[in-house]
Amino acid sequence: MTVARTVELEGHIIDSGMMARCFGVVMDMGGEFEVEEFEVGRHKHAETYCRMMVTADTEAELRAIVHELNQNGATVADPRDATLEAAPDDQVVPIDFYSTTNHPTFVRVDGEWIPVEDCEMDCALVVDxxxxxxxxxxKVLNAIEEGDLVVTGETGIRVEPPERPRNGGSSFGFMQGGVSSERPSASLIAEIADEMRSVRENDGSVLVVCGPAIIHAGGRDALADLVRAGYIDSLSAGNGFxxxxxxxxxxxxSLGVDTETLEHPRKGHKHHIYTISEIGRAGGIEAAVENGTIESGVMYECVSNDVPYVLAGSIRDDGPLPDTITDAIEAQNAIREQAHEADLVLMLSTLLHSxxxxxxxxxxxxxxxxxxxxATVTQLLDRGSAQAIGMVTDIGTFLPMLSEELLDEE
Structure with missing residues (x-):
């Protein structure tokens, strides 16, 4: 005896690959499908509709298949309202809670499709x-409160993965993702610069995520110039950067090495811990800038130009700096607030923070x-950030080229 459920796909499901992915999910997970209705969009802007019956040997297997189909944009036909269960305790979700993707999501409540605010992967959905x-x-699991109405199961949930741009415009095509392993492409950097200009002109927000390699590789001055010129609206980094x-x-x-001569000054290996001591003595980064202890650099420009920053600590940090957030949950929440406000994110030479x-x-x-x-670029894409454009290149070359592209015309 088999069990069955009908699902629907709608949109540009052929050229985006959605339909092929859904067919593959069913077969890879041991189910079968039968297409009951199929209407092909006959021009560029017309949508395609597919209705198919999915079968499996057991209800558990069918639910697993439907869950994966849902993550790829399929919706259960003739949906009912989402199933809601109260959280039994703080930081405890009901069994079979719905775990989110980072795609635009809608939940059916009282017969209406309600858009989910601040979509984020690996969270619970809470109805207020x-x-x-x-x-x-x-809501992240540690933020769940007893009595929260948590969405469970797959019923009444619609996910809309981003589709490939169809307007034939920018060759960059941010939402197509991909990785370039060639040397820095002037044309691609030009398009990144164009996007940064567009974000600034539309009062948007650019978030830069920074790793220490920016300093080691010689990209510090270029990034500081971009902060000073108003192209960076917030910064996320670790204590080390x-x-x-x-x-x-x-x-x-930088880490005891002269970044100009590449020489190792005497006691240079102690410079990083001396630095932490001096900033602590001043009372923090902002105070060190204001009293003249710090006179240049990325953090200097952030303070001088009111660009907010989040420094998230880790177990391996020296010091750390007084400004570094050492509570992991507090740091996550601060990063989350930055991320939700960003219209464009530049992730620069840091795997963990990216x-x-x-x-x-x-x-x-x-x-x-x-x-x-x-590995940094591919791991980010594999983790679910499929919208990212990846460039495998030296950050010390990329940042000066980007800065030159943006600032030479000003």
Whole structure:
């Protein structure tokens, strides 16, 4: 005996690959499907509709298949309202809670499809009836409160993965994703620059995610110039990035190495810990800028130009700096707030912070990841940030080229 469920796909499901992915999901998971209705869009802007019956040997297998189909944009036909269950305790979700993707999501409540606020992967969906209008938002599991109405199962949930652009416009095509392993492409950097101009002209927000390699590789001055010129609206980094940037100002070194001559000054290996001490003595980065201890660099420009920054700590940090957030949950929440406000994110030579920020981003946020290590770029894409454009290249070459593209015309 088999069990069956009918699902629907709608949109540009052929050229986006959605239909092929859904067919593959069913077969890979041991189910079968039968297409009951198929209407092909006959011009560029027309949508295609597919209705298919999915069968499996058991209800558990069918539910697993339907879950995967849902993640890829399929919707259960003739949907009922979403199933809601109250959270039994703080930080505890009901069994079979719906785990979110980072794609635009809608939940059916009282017969209406409600858009989910701040879409983010690996969260629960919570329905709020406290105001005049029903709201649905994502919540990380540690933020769940007893009594929260949590969406469970797959019923009454619609996911809309981003589709390939169809207007034949920009050759960049942010939402198509991909990785370039060639040397920095002048044309691609020009398009990144164009996007940054567009975001600024439309009062949007550019978030830059920074790794210490920016300082080591010689990209510090170019990034500082972009902050000063107003192209960067917020910064996310770890303790190490800020320490090396500040060390460069105080001692002319980064991790004890002179970034101009590549020489190792005497006691240079102690410069990073001396830097942390000096910033602590001043009372923090902002105070060190204001009293003249720090006179240049990325953190200097952030303070001088009121660009907010989040420095998230880790177990391996020296010091850390007084400004570094050492509570992991507090740091996650601060990063999440930055990510939700961003219209464009530049992830520059940092695997851990890129993945952390990527986990908080909706799939509609344009993202550029640049790293000399191809594993950083591919891991970000594999983790679910499929909207990201990846460039495998030296950050010390990329940032000066981007800065030149943006600032030479001003």
């Amino acid at each position: 009836r406290s105001s005049t209008e029903v709201e649905v938002r994502t 800020a320490v090396h940037d500040l060390e460069r100002d105080l001692y002319g070194t 993945v952390a920020v990527g986990n908080c981003l909706p799939s509609t946020t344009k993202t550029v990841c640049v790293d000399i290590n191809p």
